[in-house]
Amino acid sequence: MSCYNQAMSLVVVGSVAYDGVETPHGKVERMLGGAATYIGLAASYFTPVKIVAVVGDDFAREDVDLLAAKGIDLEGLERVPGKTFFWEGKYSADMNDRETLRTDLNVFADFDPKLPERYRAAPYLLLGNIQPALQSGVLAQMRDAHLAGGDTMNYWIRDYRAELLATLRDWDFLLINDSEARMLSGERNLRRAAARILEMGPRTLVVKRGEYGAILFANGCHFMAPGYLLEDVFDPTGAGDCFAGGFIGYLAERGVNPHGGSVDMKDWRRAVIYGSVMGSFCCENFGVDRFRALTRDEIDARFQELQNCTSF
Amino acid sequence: MSCYNQAMSLVVVGSVAYDGVETPHGKVERMLGGAATYIGLAASYFTPVKIVAVVGDDFAREDVDLLAAKGIDLEGLERVPGKTFFWEGKYSADMNDRETLRTDLNVFADFDPKLPERYRAAPYLLLGNIQPALQSGVLAQMRDAHLAGGDTMNYWIRDYRAELLATLRDWDFLLINDSEARMLSGERNLRRAAARILEMGPRTLVVKRGEYGAILFANGCHFMAPGYLLEDVFDPTGAGDCFAGGFIGYLAERGVNPHGGSVDMKDWRRAVIYGSVMGSFCCENFGVDRFRALTRDEIDARFQELQNCTSF
Numbered sequence: 001m002s003c004y005n006q007a008m009s010l011v012v013v014g015s016v017a018y019d020g021v022e023t024p025h026g027k028v029e030r031m032l033g034g035a036a037t038y039i040g041l042a043a044s045y046f047t048p049v050k051i052v053a054v055v056g057d058d059f060a061r062e063d064v065d066l067l068a069a070k071g072i073d074l075e076g077l078e079r080v081p082g083k084t085f086f087w088e089g090k091y092s093a094d095m096n097d098r099e100t101l102r103t104d105l106n107v108f109a110d111f112d113p114k115l116p117e118r119y120r121a122a123p124y125l126l127l128g129n130i131q132p133a134l135q136s137g138v139l140a141q142m143r144d145a146h147l148a149g150g151d152t153m154n155y156w157i158r159d160y161r162a163e164l165l166a167t168l169r170d171w172d173f174l175l176i177n178d179s180e181a182r183m184l185s186g187e188r189n190l191r192r193a194a195a196r197i198l199e200m201g202p203r204t205l206v207v208k209r210g211e212y213g214a215i216l217f218a219n220g221c222h223f224m225a226p227g228y229l230l231e232d233v234f235d236p237t238g239a240g241d242c243f244a245g246g247f248i249g250y251l252a253e254r255g256v257n258p259h260g261g262s263v264d265m266k267d268w269r270r271a272v273i274y275g276s277v278m279g280s281f282c283c284e285n286f287g288v289d290r291f292r293a294l295t296r297d298e299i300d301a302r303f304q305e306l307q308n309c310t311s312f
Numbered sequence: 313m314s315c316y317n318q319a320m321s322l323v324v325v326g327s328v329a330y331d332g333v334e335t336p337h338g339k340v341e342r343m344l345g346g347a348a349t350y351i352g353l354a355a356s357y358f359t360p361v362k363i364v365a366v367v368g369d370d371f372a373r374e375d376v377d378l379l380a381a382k383g384i385d386l387e388g389l390e391r392v393p394g395k396t397f398f399w400e401g402k403y404s405a406d407m408n409d410r411e412t413l414r415t416d417l418n419v420f421a422d423f424d425p426k427l428p429e430r431y432r433a434a435p436y437l438l439l440g441n442i443q444p445a446l447q448s449g450v451l452a453q454m455r456d457a458h459l460a461g462g463d464t465m466n467y468w469i470r471d472y473r474a475e476l477l478a479t480l481r482d483w484d485f486l487l488i489n490d491s492e493a494r495m496l497s498g499e500r501n502l503r504r505a506a507a508r509i510l511e512m513g514p515r516t517l518v519v520k521r522g523e524y525g526a527i528l529f530a531n532g533c534h535f536m537a538p539g540y541l542l543e544d545v546f547d548p549t550g551a552g553d554c555f556a557g558g559f560i561g562y563l564a565e566r567g568v569n570p571h572g573g574s575v576d577m578k579d580w581r582r583a584v585i586y587g588s589v590m591g592s593f594c595c596e597n598f599g600v601d602r603f604r605a606l607t608r609d610e611i612d613a614r615f616q617e618l619q620n621c622t623s624f
Contacts (some may be wrong), residue, residue, distance in 0.1 A: 094500060188406060191543045212524040214540070224538040224621050227529070231503045269624040309536050310622055312581040 002263040009048040009073075011119050012040045012245075013150075014128020016053040016110055019287060020088035023095060025234045031287040034085065035128035035151070038238035041291045042245025042278040043126070044070040045299055047252035052076035052118050052138070056084040056107045066292070075116045084106040095236050096210070108211050115141045124252040126244060129153045131151045132160055132167040139170055144305065146257040149202060150171035151244060158182050167261035169201035172258060175244050177208045185205045194222070203258065203282065206247065206272060206281075208240055217273045219265070226310055228302060235286045240281040246278030246299075247271045270303075277302045314507065321360040322564045324352045324557075325425050326440020327451050327464075328389065330366040331443075331599060332400035332414070335407060337546045343599040346397065347440035347463070350550035353603045354557025354590040355438070357611055361383050361562035362431050364388035364450070364572045367466035368396040368419045376391040378604070388426045389490075392421040406551055409523070413555045424569040427453045430437060436564040438556060440463045443473055458569040463483035463515060463556060469495050484570060488558050489520045502527065506534070515570065518589075520552055528584045530578070537584040540592035540614060547598045551591040558590030558611075589614045614616055 019033030036053045045048050045103040051074035059079060069076060085108035088101040113134060120143045127150030139148055149171040156164050157180060163182075168174060182188055185196035190207060190286065192218040197205050204218040213227040250271040256264075277299055284290045318414055331345030348365045355361050360387035379386060400413040405496060425446060432455045439447040439462025463485040467493045468476050469492060476496075480486060486509065490502060493620075496512075497505035500521060504540035505530040509517050516530040525539040562583040589611055 103383075154579060189543060189545070191541050201518060211526070212521070213538075222540070222621060222624070225624075226536040226538065229503050229534060229536070230503060233501075266624065273624055307624065311576065312535070312537075312585055312619065 006062075008124070008252045008255060009050055009122045009246060010043055010124040010126060011050045011052060011076075011115065011122045011136070011142070012043065012126045012128065013052040013113050014039060014130060015085050015111075016051070016055050016059075016106070017085035019089055019100070019237060020086070021235055021237050021286065022090040023235050023286075024091070024093055025232075026286070027287050027305050030086075031085065031289075033287055035238075035241045037067070037288060038241035038282065039126055039128055039245040040072050041070060041288055042242040043249030044072055044245075044250070045251030045278075045294075045296050046246070047124070049073065049249075050076060050116075050120070050122060052113045052115060054080060054107050056080065056082040056113045059084050060278055065281070068286070070291070075120075076113075078114075080107050085107075089234065089237070097168070098236075101160075104122065113262070114137050123147065123257070124248060126150055126248045127171075128241065128244075132134055132163040134154055136167045136170070146259060147172050147248075149175065149204070149248075151175050151240075152180065152184075154183055155182060164201060171202045173204040174202040175206045175208065175247065177210070177240065177283045181205070181207045183224065191222070206270065206275070207255065208227075210239075212237075214243065214272055214275055216268060218268065221267045223265075223266075223272060225269075225276050226306065228276060228306060229309075230280055230283055233283045236283050237252060237287065238284045243275035243279035243284040246274075247275035247276075248266055250274040258302060273303055273306055278307065284306075315442055320436070320564045320567055321362060321434045322355055322436040322438060323362045323388075323427065323431050323450075324348050324355065324436045324438050324440065324455070325447070326351060326442060326553075327420055328363070328367050328371070329397035329399055329420070331549060332398070333547055333598065334402040334548050335429030335542075335545075335547050335598075336403070336405055338598070340598050342398075342603075343401065344378065345549065345599055346475060346512075347550075347553045349379070349600060350553035350594065351438055351440055351560075352379065353382060353558040353600055354554040354594070355564070356384055356557075357434070357590075357606075357608050358558070358561030358586070361385065361561075362388060362428075362434060364425045364427060364431070366390045366392060366419050366423045368392065368394040371396050377389040378600070382603070383602045385431075388425075389430055390426075392419050397422075403548065407545055410548075421549075426551045427448050435459065436543070436560060437568070438462055439483075440553065440556075441468075444468055444476040448475075448479045448482070458571060459484050459560075459563060461487065461560075462515070463487050463552075464492065465495065466492055477512060483514045485518065486514040487518045487577060488557065489522070489552065490602050493519045494519070503534070504550050505550075516580065518587070520555055522548075522551075525588055526555065526584055528580060530580065535577075535584060537581075537588050538618065540588055540618060541609040542592055542595055543623075545595045548595050549599065551594045555587040555591035555595040557587075559587035561590075563587040585615055586611070586616055589618065
């Protein structure tokens with residue numbers, strides 16, 4: 001991993017967890033999961049990643065090893081007495097819906113992210129879906145982020161609205177799905193919803209649409225990226241987080257810095273496509289399994305395939 | 313309309329009807345509708361159209377005039393004693409679902425399409441959604457169609473399967489929506505569904521995905537077209553038919569003839585984009601109202617806008 005330019009490194013904050021998942025393709029009782037895990041693994045193909053998260057003393061050596069093998073900096077992975085966050089869910093037959101069967105926050109309930117000194121100068125920050133005030137606290141610890149943004153969810157939008165709005169004001173970009181965009185803006189139409197959200201602070205909004213891809217809104221324009229048409233979806237868990245990882249990872253690789261001068265929209269468009277690509281790979285196997293053997297060449301080949309499938 | 317090359321003319325077969333429609337934007341008790349109406353109006357911007365349909369003696373002069381003003385040949389518009397087909401429906405708040413409140417087939421119940429002699433040499437044929445045996449009967453009346461295909465629906469797929477399969481064998485292309493593709497193929501995954509359907513006869517399949525656009529499957533490849541992101545959807549009635557009209561209209565304008573030599577996939581891709589464009593215009597007003605003033609320049613500008621919104 002020494003070939004990376006350390007200046008481009010990315011801090012990822014969020015959950016590292018164990019998941020139990022059932023899909024029409026099978027059931028796994030317990031496997032590595034969590035937003036920071038998926039984001040970090042996906043981003044690691046593009047840029048050096050530093051994770052901030054908390055796990056319990058049950059966190060397995062082999063899971064640490066997987067993250068380390070991808071060159072992920074684990075100094076910010078705090079280990080405390082107790083159990084790691086556990087989530088269990090079951091997907092519907094068409095995998096467009098899922099039911100949460102169990103959520104044991106465990107050590108994650110007291111997560112108070114503290115950035116190691118070495119992390120604070122990193123130019124890129126991706127805040128996974130955690131309480132908005134904690135997200136703000138992380139950004140305040142960064143010295144000079146070129147590009148900072150993140151994800152949120154219906155729970156924070158509904159019950160922590162004021163906190164969330166205060167947090168969003170300082171973000172360069174927000175990544176949410178279409179139903180969250182509607183809830184946050186109060187607008188049903190996506191184009192109107194996006195216009196409202198861009199007034200809340202972030203200069204860039206990415207609306208994820210599941211299998212239908214994503215739309216980037218910025219500078220009064222939008223860019224529509226398709227979802228890659230998979231022949232088999234084994235497990236959609238983490239696909240949205242992998243989208244985020246591919247997106248911010250590529251922007252970091254390209255050294256995109258909207259505060260430091262000109263912005264090439266081509267980089268942002270391609271970042272959305274790489275997000276779509278990473279989300280699609282995630283679905284090809286249970287949990288993080290697809291990333292054990294995935295190569296950058298496969299990623300770039302799928303990027304090219306999406307270009308071939310959409311140009312006219 | 314004399315500037316058109318008559319050799320490229322398109323025969324459109326289907327319903328010409330009156331619709332009552334309620335959407336969150338308002339309610340119209342009775343307005344011009346029907347698949348052949350929407351297909352014909354959308355296609356008329358690209359190629360000369362000849363309609364085959366039946367109406368009752370209540371069919372209004374102003375509606376004949378609208379079709380005629382677009383240069384549509386109405387020799388095949390049979391007028392018989394009785395009432396014109398009437399459909400009434402109400403859309404859900406997000407307009408993704410609709411409830412049929414009333415279907416009075418009236419004179420359409422005995423529709424037995426007979427092509428005027430002048431129509432039989434037309435090179436292009438679009439069969440709107442009618443009984444599969446009637447669709448076959450129309451194709452049999454054509455002398456040498458370069459390109460023939462059409463639409464169907466869940467009712468024929470479920471209850472007239474054998475007839476439908478016999479009909480599809482002779483089509484060059486099939487245009488259906490995603491749920492119909494799943495039902496026809498028995499496959500939930502769209503890529504697998506498309507592979508199955510292409511074994512049934514048509515060399516080209518277009519799967520419409522509503523607001524998410526459409527996918528063209530042919531020659532072992534696929535092309536994904538986005539849906540145009542509208543700021544206001546007034547009435548989605550007829551959008552799928554307008555997609556079909558833009559699609560076949562553009563292929564006719566380009567003189568595409570898969571039986572006569574080489575096929576340029578670029579024409580097919582652009583035909584799907586023009587389909588998406590025409591479907592989007594249709595939603596901008598109630599019924600066919602958007603087509604009263606729509607110009608080809610506006611159509612081409614939206615085509616260009618879709619190119620700008622998707623290239624990377």
